[in-house]
Amino acid sequence: MNRTDHQNGEAAATIGALATPALLLDKDRLDRNLARLSSRMAEQGVVLRPHMKTAKSIDVAQRAYPSGAGPITVSTLAEAEYFAQHGFRDITYAVGLAPHTAARAMRLRKAGVDLKVLLDSPEQARMVGAAGRAAGVIPSAFIEIDCDGHRGGLTADDPKLIAVGVALGEAGVKLAGILTHAGESYSLFTPEALIAAAENERAAAVAAAKALRATGHECPVVSVGSTPTAHFAEDLTGVTEMRAGVYMFFDLVMHGVGVCTTDDIAISVLATVIGKKPEKGWILVDAGWMALSRDRGTAAQPVDQGYGLVCDVAGKIYPDLIVSQASQEHGIVAIRPGSAHALPNLPIGAKVRILPNHACATASQHESYSVVSADSDAIEAQWPRMRGW
């Protein structure tokens, strides 16, 4: 259901008329962010396979691919099905496989979608092989490589890597290639460390592909990616494909990492002042964790942004004004401790925009994007989001 329809019977025409809390998407910033990484990858001769887990929107995907569907990455099979319904045919499902997802993935493959799955064990290889036979298709799978201890996958020198390659062959599964994700890069915040993380990711991926090829396995795709390493990689020799998702919107965590400025952050939560506690230096707004998410990703960074950084309704940041606490439908806005800035004088009913810590988490709290441009208060469109699994 469209939220503005829900409230008013028709879509709000301006930011000022929008019911709050609402998720705003600045399409000029989105376009700039999309162009920045696609030119960077084009220069390096690497395919960009955007991760749709952040946006979960066909309208955003079409903004990334204005002249027709291209390769994408997804985090759920519901995303795969949604984007397939909208014409995307080259999809990598980048979460480890279980029996029920293997069967469901093969149904999509049977329907003509080149859906590739991810695994890191011989038992998963046998599982997807069986699912492929049951569906009457030849599965295609990536072997997950662990480049930094972040999550799943095998290290490039793990003998199990070759065993998985062998098991795939025996199970009748095509080896799509290897895939790795430098998830630990999110905790860095100097260019030197980010460049090193990108090189480490590349080196692990290339070493794994080399080990597989040395034992007779074709390994066509060498896929790496995280938004920080995608933007800081200086050399991608041997890499064929880059995955990233949050780069489309960016957020305060990515700003803390050093990948973007606050002016690049394309989404914000529009909120309304609903109370004041001047004796405590508090302004209460109607965006709590239900609208902002519980994500506190900047808490571990040099600058803790609370639950978000507060801007005026046009998007200009109030210096050091953050959402310092959040309950379900209330945000407490206050000046950052130690700052010399004063609390702005905002009356009940005033609107503010809040830049989020983590775009993936904040966007997932909303049904749709209210699309705006940089220099206008018009709501140009409502772009729905999909959800679920």
Place this chain on the structure above:
Amino acid sequence: MNRTDHQNGEAAATIGALATPALLLDKDRLDRNLARLSSRMAEQGVVLRPHMKTAKSIDVAQRAYPSGAGPITVSTLAEAEYFAQHGFRDITYAVGLAPHTAARAMRLRKAGVDLKVLLDSPEQARMVGAAGRAAGVIPSAFIEIDCDGHRGGLTADDPKLIAVGVALGEAGVKLAGILTHAGESYSLFTPEALIAAAENERAAAVAAAKALRATGHECPVVSVGSTPTAHFAEDLTGVTEMRAGVYMFFDLVMHGVGVCTTDDIAISVLATVIGKKPEKGWILVDAGWMALSRDRGTAAQPVDQGYGLVCDVAGKIYPDLIVSQASQEHGIVAIRPGSAHALPNLPIGAKVRILPNHACATASQHESYSVVSADSDAIEAQWPRMRGW
């Protein structure tokens, strides 16, 4: 969309057949939790006005009121509209008022719903008065009292309290009464402190009502509430109404506070093992923060439960097994640091249940409840949840 329909074309009949991640609701535990607080309030002669912000489900509300709609509390006007559509007529919207919500609330009142709003300033009194006149209804408003510095409201001895009462009268708004919420009780964890917090909440509410009555304002309702204080209050003299929401489901935060046992927690997230890292002591499951929420409410408690406590598929807790880290669609399950317990041997495809930190936040990540009973693996029903604002 019903998730099981989405995947299979028909609802899964058993827990084992359910696609994961999925939100399970044990209706026997729900019924027991509902009965516990309603008997307690009946004994004390206090009206229970359940807060629907946790469940957001007409099926759960009907479980609380099996013989017909009763009084409820809501956190959004979308909830008010949803429950009104399902026959609820006595609704308190317990979030501070803004101009757009005042107008929308009065539309519901015009439609015959006894919707009461909340405010703490003369300007909000004038705002709702104007909205009432515009809609052709007499508004009814609670004055919010601050009993513990948690969020909004006026202290009982604040002279502005009487000024708001006067402003309501001048604006043609009926004073419904006073309303307070002991939100700081969530950070306590001894019976003595909880009993004291409940008494503090009662005393502040009664003092505010007394101050209003002493200056000629009728103050029919004295409304207090939080799940911890509702269960620990020893004396509710002068209180007419109790509000609580999370008591229906309970969660690990409430367990840490000491209000419930883990056997009372009625919701859990069903997840599947999708990977293993034995050398790190990790099991990877397909429930990350998208399924569990980013809530880390137990981090500040004596026992940190990570992103949740892991049980077998029947609901039996694995001692000291927690979701230690979460990314969007991955949970890392590990034994709590310092524990002597061993990691259980769970194969790829095995299912587990995860008890959540915070029921409100975890439930809001899901479209529906898969309803189960204590001693059966049958899915008895799918109860949809509403969302948005």
